[in-house]
Every structure is written in structure tokens, then in C-alpha cells.
Amino acid sequence: MFNFPLWPQQASAQARQVDLLYIYLLLLSGAITFAIFLLIIYFSVKYRRGSTAIRTNPPRGHNLLEWTWIVVPLGLALFTFLLGAVVYIRMERPPSGAMEINVIGKQWMWKTQHPTGQREINELHVPAGRPIKLTMASQDVIHSFYIPAFRIKQDVLPGRYTTIWFTPTKTGTYYLHCAEYCGTSHAEMGGHVIVMDPADYERWLAGGSQQQGLAQEGAALFRQYGCSGCHGTNATVHAPKLEGVYGRPVPLEGGHTVVADDQYIRDSILLPRKDIAAGYPPIMPSFQGQVTEEDLLKLIAYIKSIGVAESTGSQP
Numbered sequence: 001m002f003n004f005p006l007w008p009q010q011a012s013a014q015a016r017q018v019d020l021l022y023i024y025l026l027l028l029s030g031a032i033t034f035a036i037f038l039l040i041i042y043f044s045v046k047y048r049r050g051s052t053a054i055r056t057n058p059p060r061g062h063n064l065l066e067w068t069w070i071v072v073p074l075g076l077a078l079f080t081f082l083l084g085a086v087v088y089i090r091m092e093r094p095p096s097g098a099m100e101i102n103v104i105g106k107q108w109m110w111k112t113q114h115p116t117g118q119r120e121i122n123e124l125h126v127p128a129g130r131p132i133k134l135t136m137a138s139q140d141v142i143h144s145f146y147i148p149a150f151r152i153k154q155d156v157l158p159g160r161y162t163t164i165w166f167t168p169t170k171t172g173t174y175y176l177h178c179a180e181y182c183g184t185s186h187a188e189m190g191g192h193v194i195v196m197d198p199a200d201y202e203r204w205l206a207g208g209s210q211q212q213g214l215a216q217e218g219a220a221l222f223r224q225y226g227c228s229g230c231h232g233t234n235a236t237v238h239a240p241k242l243e244g245v246y247g248r249p250v251p252l253e254g255g256h257t258v259v260a261d262d263q264y265i266r267d268s269i270l271l272p273r274k275d276i277a278a279g280y281p282p283i284m285p286s287f288q289g290q291v292t293e294e295d296l297l298k299l300i301a302y303i304k305s306i307g308v309a310e311s312t313g314s315q316p
């Protein structure tokens with residue numbers, strides 16, 4: 001049977017929107033190109049050598065015509081921008097109940113880790129029908145996380161977190177690629193996303209060796225790296241308490257305020273002089289080069305977990 005798919009499968013909730021936008025752009029640019037070719041042919045015939053067409057081209061004003069070619073393309077461009085912006089904004093904002101999975105790119109593999117602690121290499125198991133939010137970082141150079149069937153692609157950068165989300169709609173196995181040239185084995189840096197029935201996913205999570213949850217692993221690291229020496233509940237050093245800090249505004253030395261998100265906690269560990277919490281001496285040492293990307297994400301998961309425990313009582 002003749003099989004020549006023009007599009008990858010649509011296997012996520014946003015795939016249709018992206019495809020519709022793409023088809024719209026294709027039709028619009030196709031129509032403009034077609035009109036230009038028609039005019040080229042028309043004028044080539046009209047002004048061919050030897051034709052009797054008038055070539056004096058007397059200057060004359062035509063306000064309606066001029067307004068038309070200003071307003072129509074402007075309107076088309078703004079409409080196109082609007083369509084793209086709507087899809088983009090939807091894709092950039094993960095819903096609050098999304099399941100969070102960590103992704104680390106390195107030369108040349110993808111490492112993923114589930115909140116319950118399961119780790120995978122070049123594979124990602126997810127349940128169908130649930131929004132999944134990926135928090136991603138690179139251990140070395142720039143990579144790009146690309147799942148064509150989900151129509152998502154996001155650069156993965158060293159030194160900062162990027163996120164992307166999707167809701168898989170169909171069970172099955174889909175390709176995962178690195179879409180940013182990252183060295184010798186870039187072409188082999190890929191794998192599979194396996195979308196499972198929610199029940200199968202639970203079974204998959206339960207199987208395999210007994211794992212600790214991310215936050216628990218983070219708690220162990222919190223002691224191992226000595227964080228608890230200053231930030232622990234019984235510490236005598238004057239350091240900010242971290243319970244309940246996640247997701248809350250933190251007043252900084254110098255008067256401004258930041259929200260304690262993943263990036264802020266990451267920077268506090270690696271670049272403690274960047275943002276100093278108001279009222280605390282700048283004595284936090286930098287852990288740059290000592291904490292791996294995976295451990296950073298575990299520490300953040302731990303801080304997030306003690307934050308959530310604190311805030312559930314006070315916030316609806």
C-alpha cells in the first residue's frame with residue numbers, strides 16, 4: 001500500500017492546533033506566491049517585445065489603491081500574529097495540575113526522572129490523557145527536546161531550566177529526537193516516548209526496583225551536601241528557613257522581590273551572590289561544579305515538598 005505521510009501522527013492535545021496554524025500559513029503564503037506568479041505572467045505577456053502596450057507610465061495618484069495595499073497586508077500580518085500568539089501562549093503555560101517530569105540532556109543521551117524516582121535513559125513513559133510538564137536542563141551544551149508526534153520542541157540549555165508541556169492523547173510509541181546539533185553523536189541522541197493507559201502506567205511505576213521519591217532523595221542530599229547544617233530546623237547559623245519558601249515571593253537585599261521558583265533555587269545553590277535574601281549575611285558558599293544537574297533537581301524537589309507541606313494549610 002502506498003504510504004507517504006505528509007504529517008507525523010497527531011498524538012497530543014495541541015498537535016491539531018499546531019497543524020491548523022501550519023496549514024493556514026501554507027495556504028496564505030501559497031496564495032500570495034500564486035498571485036505574484038500570475039502578475040509576472042500577465043505583465044510578461046502584456047509588455048513583451050513588440051506589443052503595443054503604452055509604456056509612458058504617466059504618474060497619477062490612486063488613494064484607494066494605496067490604502068488597500070497598506071491595510072490588507074497589515075491586517076493579514078496582524079491576524080497571522082494573533083493566531084500564532086494564541087497557540088504559543090497555550091503551549092507556554094502548563095496547567096497547574098500537570099504531572100512534572102525532569103529531563104536532563106547530555107552528550108549524547110536523554111535522562112528522565114519521574115516524581116516517584118523512576119529513572120530512564122532515552123525513554124519516557126507517560127500516562128495518556130494527563131498534562132505532563134517537563135523541567136529540562138543540560139549538563140553540557142545546548143540540546144533540543146523534540147517529539148514530532150506531539151508537536152513540541154524546546155531548547156535545553158546549560159545553566160538554566162526550560163519547560164514544556166503536553167497532553168498525550170493516544171497510547172503508542174513515538175520518536176524523541178535531539179533537534180539541536182550538539183556534537184559527534186547528535187544524530188543518535190534520541191529515543192522513544194511510550195504513552196500508556198493510566199492503569200498500565202501505574203503498573204509500570206510500581207514495577208522495577210524499589211525507588212525512593214525524588215523529594216526523599218533530595219532530602220538525603222540536603223544532609224549530604226551540608227545544607228541542613230545552616231538551613232535545617234535546629235541550625236544555629238542565621239540562614240533563611242526553606243520550609244514553605246517554594247513558590248512564594250522572597251524579599252531581596254536591595255529592595256526588590258523574586259518568586260522562589262526552580263530557577264531561583266538553582267541560582268541560590270550555584271550563584272549565591274546573585275540574589276541575597278534581605279536580612280541575611282552573604283555567607284552561602286557556591287556549589288558550582290559540585291552538584292550535578294540531577295542532584296540539583298532532587299534538591300529542588302525536596303525544597304518544593306517542604307514548601308507544599310507548609311502551604312497546604314494556609315492556602316486553598
Ligand code: CUA
Pocket residue numbers: 105106108142143144178179180181182183186187189
Ligand atoms: Cu543533543 Cu543534538
